[in-house]
Amino acid sequence: EADIYQTPRYLVIGTGKKITLECSQTMGHDKMYWYQQDPGMELHLIHYSYGVNSTEKGDLSSESTVSRIRTEHFPLTLESARPSHTSQYLCASSDGTSGAHGLTQYFGPGTRLLVL
Amino acid sequence: GESVGLHLPTLSVQEGDNSIINCAYSNSASDYFIWYKQESGKGPQFIIDIRSNMDKRQGQRVTVLLNKTVKHLSLQIAATQPGDSAVYFCAERLTSGTYKYIFGTGTRLKVLA
Numbered sequence: 311e312a313d314i315y316q317t318p319r320y321l322v323i324g325t326g327k328k329i330t331l332e333c334s335q336t337m338g339h340d341k342m343y344w345y346q347q348d349p350g351m352e353l354h355l356i357h358y359s360y361g362v363n364s365t366e367k368g369d370l371s372s373e374s375t376v377s378r379i380r381t382e383h384f385p386l387t388l389e390s391a392r393p394s395h396t397s398q399y400l401c402a403s404s405d406g407t408s409g410a411h412g413l414t415q416y417f418g419p420g421t422r423l424l425v426l
Numbered sequence: 427g428e429s430v431g432l433h434l435p436t437l438s439v440q441e442g443d444n445s446i447i448n449c450a451y452s453n454s455a456s457d458y459f460i461w462y463k464q465e466s467g468k469g470p471q472f473i474i475d476i477r478s479n480m481d482k483r484q485g486q487r488v489t490v491l492l493n494k495t496v497k498h499l500s501l502q503i504a505a506t507q508p509g510d511s512a513v514y515f516c517a518e519r520l521t522s523g524t525y526k527y528i529f530g531t532g533t534r535l536k537v538l539a
Contacts, residue, residue: 316469341525350513353470353529360525368526400469404525413458413519415527417469 313337316401316418323391324426331386331421333401342384343402343415346370353400359384391425398422438536445503447533449516454497456518461490461501464532465512473501473514503535511537 314335323329335342340361345353345368355368359378373395374388384403388395402415439445451459457478462470476483476490476499483490489502499516513532520526 345529350532350534352515352531353517355526358526402469413525414460414472414475415517416472417462420467420469422467 314418320422322424327391329388333384335403339403341404344386345400347398393425396425436534439506440538445506447501447514449499451497451518455521458519460517462515463512508537
């Protein structure tokens with residue numbers, strides 16, 4: 311069982327609000343990721359980080375931003391939420407070493423966001 | 427662009443039968459593959475992985491087969507149980523040295539009693 315946590319699990323918010331989705335892992339993993347997933351659909355990478363103070367945009371354009379000030383913490387922020395941001399957001403982390411399962415990404419439970 | 431796809435969006439199997447979920451990938455340089463299981467309302471859960479220098483790997487009730495010639499990956503679940511009902515994704519790491527993965531659309535497995 312992976313030790314990666316996301317809060318809140320569910321969020322309903324009005325258009326224009328600023329929101330921050332929290333993600334924390336206690337495994338000491340350097341690599342962390344944010345994915346966006348619509349129901350039953352594939353995961354799209356929106357941000358990733360290879361370590362503290364390292365963040366990159368993913369393959370899917372996103373209006374969100376991320377920060378990585380501590381190894382264990384990788385929050386995602388939407389400055390002004392819109393209905394088009396309604397989706398599930400999944401956080402993941404990996405060790406990135408060559409050992410057994412070092413390349414595996416472990417996922418948190420996700421945050422379901424509904425923007426009205 | 428590069429893609430990972432699944433042949434069957436929905437697979438229904440009788441409880442106790444074996445299940446086979448397929449995945450096609452398009453990048454011959456991909457060197458690492460993962461199968462995930464995602465239950466409703468949860469994040470993807472690691473099932474099994476395989477590196478490109480292998481063609482088969484077995485876990486508990488699951489086996490992953492990799493055919494690099496035709497760029498095909500499959501997940502076999504033995505004696506399928508109701509708890510196996512979920513959406514299954516395959517993911518590929520494009521090349522060695524990157525830590526980015528591409529996920530397919532997913533196959534929903536329904537286990538019939």
